[in-house]
Amino acid sequence: MSTRRSTITDVARAAGVSPSTASVVFSGKTAVSDATRKRVLDAAGLLGYTGPDPRAASLRRGRSGIVGVVFEEHLGAAFLDPVKTLMMDGLTDGVASLGAGLLLLRDQAPLGTEPTLTTAPLDAAVLVGCSGMLRESLAVVTARGIPVVVIEGDAGEGIPKIGLDNREAQRQAASHLRALGHERVAIVTLPVSAGWQRGWVGADEPITIDVTRERLAGAREVFPDAVAFGAAGSFIDEGLAAGRAIFADPAARPTAVIAQSDLLAAGVIRAAEEAGLRVPDDVSVTGFDGVVVDGLAPYELTTLVQPAAEKGRAAGQAVAAMLAGQAAASIRFTCVFRVGNTTAPRA
Amino acid sequence: MSTRRSTITDVARAAGVSPSTASVVFSGKTAVSDATRKRVLDAAGLLGYTGPDPRAASLRRGRSGIVGVVFEEHLGAAFLDPVKTLMMDGLTDGVASLGAGLLLLRDQAPLGTEPTLTTAPLDAAVLVGCSGMLRESLAVVTARGIPVVVIEGDAGEGIPKIGLDNREAQRQAASHLRALGHERVAIVTLPVSAGWQRGWVGADEPITIDVTRERLAGAREVFPDAVAFGAAGSFIDEGLAAGRAIFADPAARPTAVIAQSDLLAAGVIRAAEEAGLRVPDDVSVTGFDGVVVDGLAPYELTTLVQPAAEKGRAAGQAVAAMLAGQAAASIRFTCVFRVGNTTAPRA
DNA sequence: TTGTACGCGTTATCAA
DNA sequence: TTGATAACGCGTACAA
Numbered sequence: 001m002s003t004r005r006s007t008i009t010d011v012a013r014a015a016g017v018s019p020s021t022a023s024v025v026f027s028g029k030t031a032v033s034d035a036t037r038k039r040v041l042d043a044a045g046l047l048g049y050t051g052p053d054p055r056a057a058s059l060r061r062g063r064s065g066i067v068g069v070v071f072e073e074h075l076g077a078a079f080l081d082p083v084k085t086l087m088m089d090g091l092t093d094g095v096a097s098l099g100a101g102l103l104l105l106r107d108q109a110p111l112g113t114e115p116t117l118t119t120a121p122l123d124a125a126v127l128v129g130c131s132g133m134l135r136e137s138l139a140v141v142t143a144r145g146i147p148v149v150v151i152e153g154d155a156g157e158g159i160p161k162i163g164l165d166n167r168e169a170q171r172q173a174a175s176h177l178r179a180l181g182h183e184r185v186a187i188v189t190l191p192v193s194a195g196w197q198r199g200w201v202g203a204d205e206p207i208t209i210d211v212t213r214e215r216l217a218g219a220r221e222v223f224p225d226a227v228a229f230g231a232a233g234s235f236i237d238e239g240l241a242a243g244r245a246i247f248a249d250p251a252a253r254p255t256a257v258i259a260q261s262d263l264l265a266a267g268v269i270r271a272a273e274e275a276g277l278r279v280p281d282d283v284s285v286t287g288f289d290g291v292v293v294d295g296l297a298p299y300e301l302t303t304l305v306q307p308a309a310e311k312g313r314a315a316g317q318a319v320a321a322m323l324a325g326q327a328a329a330s331i332r333f334t335c336v337f338r339v340g341n342t343t344a345p346r347a
Numbered sequence: 348m349s350t351r352r353s354t355i356t357d358v359a360r361a362a363g364v365s366p367s368t369a370s371v372v373f374s375g376k377t378a379v380s381d382a383t384r385k386r387v388l389d390a391a392g393l394l395g396y397t398g399p400d401p402r403a404a405s406l407r408r409g410r411s412g413i414v415g416v417v418f419e420e421h422l423g424a425a426f427l428d429p430v431k432t433l434m435m436d437g438l439t440d441g442v443a444s445l446g447a448g449l450l451l452l453r454d455q456a457p458l459g460t461e462p463t464l465t466t467a468p469l470d471a472a473v474l475v476g477c478s479g480m481l482r483e484s485l486a487v488v489t490a491r492g493i494p495v496v497v498i499e500g501d502a503g504e505g506i507p508k509i510g511l512d513n514r515e516a517q518r519q520a521a522s523h524l525r526a527l528g529h530e531r532v533a534i535v536t537l538p539v540s541a542g543w544q545r546g547w548v549g550a551d552e553p554i555t556i557d558v559t560r561e562r563l564a565g566a567r568e569v570f571p572d573a574v575a576f577g578a579a580g581s582f583i584d585e586g587l588a589a590g591r592a593i594f595a596d597p598a599a600r601p602t603a604v605i606a607q608s609d610l611l612a613a614g615v616i617r618a619a620e621e622a623g624l625r626v627p628d629d630v631s632v633t634g635f636d637g638v639v640v641d642g643l644a645p646y647e648l649t650t651l652v653q654p655a656a657e658k659g660r661a662a663g664q665a666v667a668a669m670l671a672g673q674a675a676a677s678i679r680f681t682c683v684f685r686v687g688n689t690t691a692p693r694a
Numbered sequence: 695t696t697g698t699a700c701g702c703g704t705t706a707t708c709a710a
Numbered sequence: 711t712t713g714a715t716a717a718c719g720c721g722t723a724c725a726a
Contacts, residue, residue, distance in 0.1 A: 005491075005492065007702095007703055007704085008703070008704065008705095009703075009704090017712075017713085018712070018713045018714070019703090019704080019705090019713090019714095020704095020705070020706085020707095020712080020713060020714080020715090021711085021712055021713070023704065023705055023706095024705090024711095024712090027704095027705075029705085029706090030711080030712090031711070032711070032712085033711060033712090036711080036712080048490060050465075050487050050490045050491050051465060051466075051487070052703075052704060052705090053406075053702090053703055053704070054411075054466055054467060054468035054469075055402070055405045055406045055409070055411055055468045055702085055703080055704090056406050056702070056703035056704040056705085056718090057703080057704055057705075058402045058405075058406075058468055058704090059400075059402045059403050059405075059406045059702090059703080059704075059705095059718050059719070059720090060703080060704045060705045060706080060717085060718055061704085061705075061706095061718090062402070062718075064401075064402055064468060065463070065466065065467060066413070066450065066467070066468075068448075074436070075435060075436055075439050076432045076433060076435060076436035079426035079432045079435065080429070080432060080641075082427070085423045085426045085427060086423060088422060088423060088426065088451075089421070089422055089423035092422050092451070092453070099463075100463075101415075101450050101451060101452060101463045101467055102450065102451045103413065103448050103449065103450050103451075104435075104439070104448060104449045104450075104451060105448055106439065116412065116446070116447075116448045118397075118398060119398075119401055119404075119412065119446075120401055120412060120413070120448055121401035121402045121405055121411060121413075121468065122401075140397050140398070143395055143397045144352075144397050145352060235641050236641040236642035237641055237642060237644065240642070240644070263641070266642060267642065270642060294427075294582050294583040294584055294610070295583035295584060295587070295613060295614065295617060295642060297584065297587070354718095354719055354720080355719070355720065355721095356719075356720090364696075364697085365696065365697045365698075366697090366719095366720080366721095367696080367697065367698080367699095367720095367721075367722075368695085368696055368697070370720065370721060370722085371695095371696090371721090371722095374721075376721085376722085377695080377696095377722095378695070379695070379696085380695065380696090383695080383696080399719080399720065399721090400718090400719055400720075402718085402719080402720095403702090403718070403719035403720045403721090404719080404720060404721080405720095406702055406703070406704085406718085406719080406720075407701085407702055407719080407720045407721050407722085408702090408720090408721075409702075
């Protein structure tokens with residue numbers, strides 16, 4: 001049973017038509033008489049032909065229908081982040097209009113395997129949270145003429161960026177806290193650099209991750225002297241650890257904590273409870289992202305709602321535009337400040 | 348600047364060698380003299396040639412290096428599940444040995460777009476949690492001779508399945524509870540069927556999702572009369588809702604709850620606390636999966652640790668085997684029962 | 695070690 | 711509405 005797969009040529013021959021006609025029956029690009037169509041389809045059924053080989057079609061058309069999504073981190077880690085998940089949802093929609101699918105790619109190929117970013121049949125690539133690495137692969141891709149878009153990161157000149165008004169948004173939350181009378185404020189940041197280990201962020205620590213730096217800057221515009229504790233990732237447990245460090249010294253306790261993500265904020269709240277502090281009565285907490293934190297109820301975070309899915313969708317559209325030969329512009333989305341029940345006037 | 352992309356033929360001509368020699372320089376399949384290699388590489392650099400076109404190479408080789416991963420549910424929903432995330436990690440590894448990447452596919456294409464499952468240049472496909480639908484697309488794929496593997500689901504005859512000993516495993520947890528003296532037990536199940544709404548599961552409710560059915564059967568082998576509440580998904584908040592329903596009537600309170608996932612168990616624990624019950628003193632709770640539940644500390648679930656990443660890896664290997672022309676067998680992994688601090692003797 | 699020749703399976707173009 | 715022709719860009723026997 002291991003004969004050659006039948007091709008469109010076989011079908012055409014069996015149906016007594018030319019290959020191009022058979023092709024048209026499957027692609028629908030041109031009108032075909034019903035009689036002919038039936039003959040071709042029948043022949044196909046008989047031969048077990050199930051449609052054009054995508055590989056050949058893709059070579060001929062010059063399009064594969066595949067958009068690569070490149071993550072810097074370990075793939076599983078990426079999906080632990082609800083913001084990225086939402087973004088993927090939007091991206092799925094965004095490229096669907098293109099009839100394309102998403103190919104998951106890791107920046108760091110697992111040793112010994114070829115860098116798929118350069119060998120995969122991509123029509124376009126979307127980089128997620130690219131903080132300046134992977135420039136080499138990127139160079140190859142752009143040289144190949146493959147459109148590239150970056151979400152929350154910087155890939156250098158000429159590459160469209162989809163991002164947020166991180167700084168301004170975070171400043172809003174800080175202002176809100178100041179308006180409530182808070183003065184002693186601590187900040188819990190996202191990782192400060194690649195491979196960052198949980199810990200206090202020194203004043204002269206170089207911050208290489210854009211999002212972290214911008215949000216921190218926004219908070220410090222209002223509270224220049226606020227201490228900052230850098231988490232190792234956006235997880236509740238990281239927020240918990242950060243919160244413990246922050247609330248450790250009763251004498252130095254802040255009355256408000258600005259967390260750079262909702263998950264971190266959730267952890268901080270738990271740490272506060274652990275330390276016998278009530279939220280928001282004893283300590284106010286703000287988050288960032290506006291995602292649903294599973295299990296956080298009855299709290300409703302005061303946070304900045306970012307259009308995560310929109311970012312993905314916009315990236316998809318940008319890619320589509322570039323594929324259509326148009327230039328795609330960078331986009332900065334605006335976060336919406338939402339007051340929940342985790343902030344209150346200073347006691 | 349918009350002239351034709353240069354091809355390997357151009358490079359060969361510029362380097363003064365034949366196309367096949369140039370090809371060999373890039374593929375490394377045959378030895379080439381250093382001088383020749385240098386000439387070719389130089390020419391490539393000059394022309395901005397960045398390597399073989401993946402589309403053409405894939406046609407020629409008959410391999411695209413792409414494995415499709417098909418989810419039934421909305422894509423974002425899939426990644427909210429830590430088990431699936433881990434599985435994806437394993438799968439990534441599993442196919443990496445193949446030099447392949449993962450193409451994300453949704454079962455239900457978002458209307459108006461082509462079913463990518465049939466038009467994408469796949470070398471193989473992995474179905475996740477397939478409960479018997481999508482038979483048509485599947486038929487096309489298998490007819491095309493594309494290897495298919497199913498994780499936690501059933502795609503019919505002849506398709507290798509990667510799964511767990513769900514029934515036996517769950518029975519173990521139940522036995523543990525019985526050994527602790529528990530008699531009045533409630534079960535919180537995963538969704539009972541596609542589109543299931545949260546609620547009590549009637550005795551004659553048809554259970555169409557394999558995992559749910561098997562785990563329920565395992566629990567009922569020990570506690571035939573245990574009531575079951577079906578969650579709408581594997582989330583903490585769903586477990587919370589289920590727990591509230593279960594603990595609502597003080598007179599009918601169970602002394603132990605068997606949850607079909609760790610996230611559900613986490614929610615149940617929270618519901619218990621809410622109802623003023625202590626875990627495990629007043630009520631014991633078991634989970635299933637053995638994943639790290641973010642924010643659950645200090646609890647450590649008594650649960651069944653399933654090799655989620657292993658499942659993914661095995662699927663990748665099965666796919667690799669089939670691609671190599673060998674038959675791949677179905678695999679049933681065994682869960683390991685782990686006692687945590689959420690179960691205790693009946694008060 | 696290098697070159698020749700051919701085909702992978704399809705589709706765009708144009709003419710009939 | 712259909713058919714002939716010519717790529718698409720590459721890899722690989724095989725010969726030299």
